[in-house]
Amino acid sequence: QLQLQESGPGLVKPSETLSLTCTVSGGSISSSSYYWDWIRQPPGKGLEWIGNIYYSGTTYYNPSLRSRVTISVDTSKNQFSLKLSSVTAADTAVFYCARHVRPGYGGAFDIWGQGTMVTVSS
Amino acid sequence: QSALTQPASVSGSPGQSITISCTGTSSDVGSYNLVSWYQQHPGKAPKLMIYEGSKRPSGVSNRFSGSKSGNTASLTISGLQTEDEADYYCCSYAGSTTSVFGGGTKLTVL
Numbered sequence: 001q002l003q004l005q006e007s008g009p010g011l012v013k014p015s016e017t018l019s020l021t022c023t024v025s026g027g028s029i030s031s032s033s034y035y036w037d038w039i040r041q042p043p044g045k046g047l048e049w050i051g052n053i054y055y056s057g058t059t060y061y062n063p064s065l066r067s068r069v070t071i072s073v074d075t076s077k078n079q080f081s082l083k084l085s086s087v088t089a090a091d092t093a094v095f096y097c098a099r100h101v102r103p104g105y106g107g108a109f110d111i112w113g114q115g116t117m118v119t120v121s122s
Numbered sequence: 123q124s125a126l127t128q129p130a131s132v133s134g135s136p137g138q139s140i141t142i143s144c145t146g147t148s149s150d151v152g153s154y155n156l157v158s159w160y161q162q163h164p165g166k167a168p169k170l171m172i173y174e175g176s177k178r179p180s181g182v183s184n185r186f187s188g189s190k191s192g193n194t195a196s197l198t199i200s201g202l203q204t205e206d207e208a209d210y211y212c213c214s215y216a217g218s219t220t221s222v223f224g225g226g227t228k229l230t231v232l
Contacts (some may be wrong), residue, residue, distance in 0.1 A: 037169075037221075047211050047223040048223065095166060106174060106177075107158065108174070109172055114167055
């Protein structure tokens with residue numbers, strides 16, 4: 001069955017860029033039925049949608065983060081990635097990647113990675 | 123894009139039913155039949171419980187049901203069990219391939 005796995009540094013310095021990769025296994029990222037999303041959860045707080053990407057490279061971002069977020073896809077590696085620039089302590093969170101069934105096909109996050117904790121600290 | 127509004131906590135006894143509300147606006151919950159609900163146990167990734175407002179993925183108990191009226195969606199859990207104790211999040215499509223989550227509700231099974 002399809003699985004997602006986040007990877008990347010667990011500690012990032014303030015003002016630097018956070019970079020994470022999500023590897024998709026057991027299925028292809030190049031499916032027309034799905035988007036591929038990033039979602040984060042600060043410690044003890046709720047979920048926040050960050051943005052998503054289609055296998056063609058089309059992206060959509062949370063308006064509140066748009067100026068700092070870049071999501072990219074590498075179909076040859078079956079991976080998609082997140083970059084969040086100019087991070088502060090407020091960006092400390094567990095970051096999840098998730099498969100997003102397209103609206104019209106269900107419109108929900110049906111498969112999630114296990115999550116990776118990223119701490120912003122000097 | 124403001125977060126959807128959920129009660130911070132709800133509680134119930136084993137065997138009882140509870141309902142968690144999720145209030146949005148005419149730009150998200152009210153405009154689309156694309157509300158989903160997620161269960162999250164401590165230290166775990168969220169799990170999809172309801173999609174398209176009222177549909178259950180394969181493997182999810184029929185004790186979980188969803189509905190919507192206007193700008194408010196609801197998740198009902200009947201026959202509460204101790205393993206239902208968790209955080210629950212609603213999420214709605216908000217147009218232009220964007221999504222918005224609720225603030226989450228902590229369910230305590232007394």
